[in-house]
Amino acid sequence: MGRLIRRAGPSSATPRVLRPALFRGAAGCGAVLLLIAGSGSAQHPASAGGSGAPSSRAVAATAAAAISQARAPASFQQIIIPDLLVVAPTGLTGKQIASLDKIGGVRNLIAFDGAEIKAGNHQVSVIGVNPSTFRSWVPLQTASDQAFWTALSSGQFVASPTASASLDLRQGASYQLTGATRRSAKFGASASLGIGEVDLLVNTQLSRELGLVHSVAALISAPGVSTQTLTTDVSSVLGPSGKIVNLRQQQVSKPASPSTPAATQSSGLPTSYLQLFQESAADYCPGLSWTVLAAIGQIESADGTNDGPSSAGALGPMQFEPSTWAIWGTDGFGQTGPPNIMDPYDAVPSAARLLCADGATAGGSDSLAGAIFDYNHATWYVNEVLSLAAEYGQDY
Numbered sequence: 001m002g003r004l005i006r007r008a009g010p011s012s013a014t015p016r017v018l019r020p021a022l023f024r025g026a027a028g029c030g031a032v033l034l035l036i037a038g039s040g041s042a043q044h045p046a047s048a049g050g051s052g053a054p055s056s057r058a059v060a061a062t063a064a065a066a067i068s069q070a071r072a073p074a075s076f077q078q079i080i081i082p083d084l085l086v087v088a089p090t091g092l093t094g095k096q097i098a099s100l101d102k103i104g105g106v107r108n109l110i111a112f113d114g115a116e117i118k119a120g121n122h123q124v125s126v127i128g129v130n131p132s133t134f135r136s137w138v139p140l141q142t143a144s145d146q147a148f149w150t151a152l153s154s155g156q157f158v159a160s161p162t163a164s165a166s167l168d169l170r171q172g173a174s175y176q177l178t179g180a181t182r183r184s185a186k187f188g189a190s191a192s193l194g195i196g197e198v199d200l201l202v203n204t205q206l207s208r209e210l211g212l213v214h215s216v217a218a219l220i221s222a223p224g225v226s227t228q229t230l231t232t233d234v235s236s237v238l239g240p241s242g243k244i245v246n247l248r249q250q251q252v253s254k255p256a257s258p259s260t261p262a263a264t265q266s267s268g269l270p271t272s273y274l275q276l277f278q279e280s281a282a283d284y285c286p287g288l289s290w291t292v293l294a295a296i297g298q299i300e301s302a303d304g305t306n307d308g309p310s311s312a313g314a315l316g317p318m319q320f321e322p323s324t325w326a327i328w329g330t331d332g333f334g335q336t337g338p339p340n341i342m343d344p345y346d347a348v349p350s351a352a353r354l355l356c357a358d359g360a361t362a363g364g365s366d367s368l369a370g371a372i373f374d375y376n377h378a379t380w381y382v383n384e385v386l387s388l389a390a391e392y393g394q395d396y
Helices: 094-101 131-137 146-153 161-166 204-210 227-238 273-284 290-301 322-328 344-357 365-375 379-395
Strands: 031-035 084-087 108-119 122-129 157-159 174-178 182-190 200-203 213-221 243-246
Touching (some): 084 227, 146 200, 161 182, 290 365, 322 344
Antiparallel strands (some): 108 122, 108 213, 174 182
């Protein structure tokens, strides 16, 4: 869209919330993102690992109201996979948040501020969050990017990769965010947010200064509850003005890409990630539920969407470290030749083989948990894999 143009003065109007097609009619103050200065390189932010920050049901009532501290959240405890994004155009009330939290099967809920803004002549979206609590709600690779969270916590704004590219944002450059008031903020980093409707992210302090709509939206995680039941229950709380976006992955397979299984039925190869997980479990670790492989694939790379390298150097759709791949890399389905860490036809069978060797089918839940722990040494990871695997088992 080219470089952003300067516009004079903050708007006195009330902002609309996020994208008009999804959040039209919300109260707020129209905002404009303006380039005001900027030196700073276009280099990508460095990644660093992290583990262990609070995230619980209590977050629902406090996350959007909490003022971000001027320090980076040092770690996170778990990754929470959201099932629904809910929006209340005038903001969720405390009573609504409490009611949503009490819906049967809801395990986690987080509310946050937001508004639809303009970048030049283009509408984009911004949400205001507490970095320490929101960190558990993004994809694993983003949650592990310490530079991303350091930038956000220090008062810089961050963006999705798509928004960063289309707005021609430069890391370290200063921009003006204009809402109810005008504030200058540096662009800190970009990373996948896992919510396609969101372009920019600010901390709660900057959100308040900009006048974003308080508690305008929430993410809900309720694995094990059917989408229809969850949507019905949430709708009864929100009322007719509320809007709901289904974030739950409806099927494990994804559109074909150069790194995605896309063979025809006549080839005899798996034609989707769903089939690849099923056949890999059956062929390379009999007795292992394919849902465990599906959960690991989703958490590690969103089924090949983020192939790395991670901060630890892990690569491919199943995120193997090269040293581990050298031992367990398997020439699985498809073309013969040296195992390719980036090829899901090799990576998924290799993960099944590794889990089997680590005792995944030795008997009992403890054996399976131990094998998953060996795959990634974190208790939260084991819990998240098992939880998501159970969800896949129910959905399919």
